[in-house]
Amino acid sequence: MGQEEIVSSMLQELRRGTLVLCVLRQLETPMYGYSLIGVMEKKGVRLEANTLYPLMRRLEGQGLLESRWETGGAKPRKYYQITDEGRRTAQRMEEAWHDTVASVNRFLEEERK
Amino acid sequence: MSDLKERYIYAVVRNLPRANRQDIERELGTLIEDMLEARCGGETPTEKDLRVVLTELGTPAELFRKYSPDAGKALIGEGYYPQYKGFLKLILPLIAGAMLIAHLMLLLIGEMGWGEALLNYLGTTLSALLTAFAGITIAFAVMERRGVRVGVASDTIENLPPVPKRSEIIPRWDSVIGLALCVFFGLMALTFPQLMGMPVEVNGSMRQIPVFQTEVLRASWVWIVIFTALGLVRGVYRLIKGRRSWSVLAVSLACDALSIPVACLIFCRDELLNPAFRQAIGGLLEGVPQFVFWMFDRFNLFFLGIILFALVIDMIDETVRTLRARA
Secondary structure, rough: OHHHHHHHHHHHHHHHHHHHHHHHHOOOOOOEHHHHHHHHEEEEOOOOOOHHHHHHHHHOOOOOEEEEEEOOOOOOEEEEEEEHHHHHHHHHHHHHOOOOOOOHHHHHOOOOO | OOHHHHHHHHHOOOOOOHHHHHHHHHHHHHHHHHHHHHHHHHOOOHHHHHHHHHHHOOOHHHHHHOOOOOOOOOOOOOHHHHHHHHHHHHHHHHHHHHHHHHHHHHHHHHOOHHHHHHHHHHHHHHHHHHHHHHHHHHHHHHHHHHOOOOOOOOOOOOOOOOOHHHHHHHOOHHHHHHHHHHHHHHHHHHOOHHEHHHHHEEOOOOEEOOOOOHHHHOHHHHHHHHHHHHHHHHHHHHHHHHHHHHHHHHHHHHHHHHHHHHHHHHHHHHHHHHHHHHHHHHHHHHOOOOHHHHHHHHHHHHHHHHHHHHHHHHHHHHHHHHHHHHH
């Protein structure tokens, strides 16, 4: 495995958990998958379609999201939205995220001195 | 162009669970259209655009893995794989070895010639090895699926067992010998019951007279399989645990206790003893003490007695050793 590949796989590991939190928070408003990719990208969070769609199905299976098909428009689209269980999970994840960021930043600051 | 899209979607969903297939199919279809629209603006997408979009989505195999609820699952997972491999490495050579010994004995007693023995050895050994391989694989797959964790590194630091004392350790050879005897008994009784016999001179030449009527013994094959399986369960559990514990004692006692009625069902039948053996032995036993005569005249019951004695001794031995080790 080359250096680039190693770094890329480590960054992927770093991003994996944070994506779930971002997706859950963003889906307070019902959205279909591709529009979610666009909105997230504008906010600086890059998502790949082949990761997002299976992820949303997994979160739905875990009861954190719910979905419904909208067939009234030009194309049939599946809209996803966060559930109460998802909201509680996102809340706990957000707290853990802030704690982690604070402690890792503190650690890095210490190391830099 | 739409043909390529349909083929791509079909390749992704064809092995996914039926219940989700249609939904994922629709979802992927819309996603690909959205991606094409974003790429081409108002223009009509070409086949090249579709290929770019599909490449961005990944190969059908990659996408299938991401959608699959069974991703990362295995028939025998990494927790059990070393044990599974270890059992195959132990049991399969035991079977091949037991079959080799049995065939050498068949050669020695003149039951088969070299050519026949070789062909018979290859055929029966292959069949026995495949059966054992399937049995071990199924047993481990069931344990994996049911989440039974025996002898697997713990997922938690709670309730970790203490490091075993020297007296608690069950030597590996002890369990292996038990398993080897069990395999040998099962194979002998099921495939070559005629090997359990004695050479007797008939009309000036030596002939092997089987102790038991082979057809009668083979008719009890269900009980022989159960008897062998109980021995295997006991041996395998001891081997996996590797230490004397209450659970090992319980399994050993249960298997031994259940083996007693099963052995009785196999060997208590009067018609089991070969009349030719009784007749041949009758001539040799003239003038011997009454109990020796009875021993051979009712050899099936004598044989059963030896088995029951061994089982009872094993139960006492296991209990005493476990009590001492845990004291």
